[in-house]
Amino acid sequence: MSGEEEENAAELKIGEEFLKAKCLMNCEVALILEHKYEQLQQMSDDPMNQVSQVFEKSLQYVKRFSRYKNPDAVRQVREILSRYQLAEFELCVLGNLCPETVEEAIAMVPSIKTKGRAHDDDAIERMLNDLSLIKKFE
Amino acid sequence: MFLKVQMPWNVIIPADSLDAKGLMLKKAIVIRLMDEFACKKATKDLGYFMAVTTLESIGEGRVRQNTGDVLFPVVFSGITFKMYRGEILQGVVHKILKHGVFLRCGPVQNIYLSHIKMPDYHYVPGENGIFMNDKHSKIDKDVIVRFIVIGTKWMEAEREFQALVSLEGDYLGPVS
Numbered sequence: 001m002s003g004e005e006e007e008n009a010a011e012l013k014i015g016e017e018f019l020k021a022k023c024l025m026n027c028e029v030a031l032i033l034e035h036k037y038e039q040l041q042q043m044s045d046d047p048m049n050q051v052s053q054v055f056e057k058s059l060q061y062v063k064r065f066s067r068y069k070n071p072d073a074v075r076q077v078r079e080i081l082s083r084y085q086l087a088e089f090e091l092c093v094l095g096n097l098c099p100e101t102v103e104e105a106i107a108m109v110p111s112i113k114t115k116g117r118a119h120d121d122d123a124i125e126r127m128l129n130d131l132s133l134i135k136k137f138e
Numbered sequence: 139m140f141l142k143v144q145m146p147w148n149v150i151i152p153a154d155s156l157d158a159k160g161l162m163l164k165k166a167i168v169i170r171l172m173d174e175f176a177c178k179k180a181t182k183d184l185g186y187f188m189a190v191t192t193l194e195s196i197g198e199g200r201v202r203q204n205t206g207d208v209l210f211p212v213v214f215s216g217i218t219f220k221m222y223r224g225e226i227l228q229g230v231v232h233k234i235l236k237h238g239v240f241l242r243c244g245p246v247q248n249i250y251l252s253h254i255k256m257p258d259y260h261y262v263p264g265e266n267g268i269f270m271n272d273k274h275s276k277i278d279k280d281v282i283v284r285f286i287v288i289g290t291k292w293m294e295a296e297r298e299f300q301a302l303v304s305l306e307g308d309y310l311g312p313v314s
Binding site: 008009023028036051057065103104 | 139140141142143176179180186187188189191217219222223224225226227228230242243244245247284286287307308309
């Protein structure tokens, strides 16, 4: 990336290093942080005292903003979204915000409609249906 | 966005924590790493440091002259949080002022939504002032708001990010 000026997640311009880095959905982070917290609980009586403020705030946040709670559902969400040739970043935005309509999905992740990509409205519709099914059966 | 990143780090183990048994050494390195990771809080490039997940490798230790401490180059995986311009996120309102509202999102505490960036909302004064639009959609304390990030700023002294956000766009605003 040449300069910070150009960063724009809506066009998927977030810097080489981050495009390749693995992004995580809120529900995945919730599973990891809760597991970490349980480990700490076993080691000390007052685990909240052991963790940083960043950890504490983030745990609260991801617990509140996870659309999927069940670990199996979380795994399925990533698996299903992975079938649609999305960038890591796009996959996680969709998994976090769970748009209900095609129009909403495009508003949340405008880059899926940019030129040269194979996402027509039908494909997006199918993807959203798949996602809502997981939620229903969770 | 939460990121899973791999990063190198130098862990210094004081001479008196060194133990003949290898297992204890690994434990000392992990504890030291976790402490330092938590203290660092955030960096401009990687964002906020959440948790160490796995220790990938431990390099050859080098004894430092004078002190006798040993420095180990290690590589580990961890989780960080970084906001990008153009990213759409959800946050929670924690303060309402006449000119806009402050939100929290993940570890970020200072996210400002100016009244200029939510033109259809107006301030309704009162004991606890709120913002409201013509369709009676309210932005009150503890309400979840979906917004787009228009700028971030790294504050070196506080080791924190500040962000400016907007509601100008489709499907943005309070979430019920």
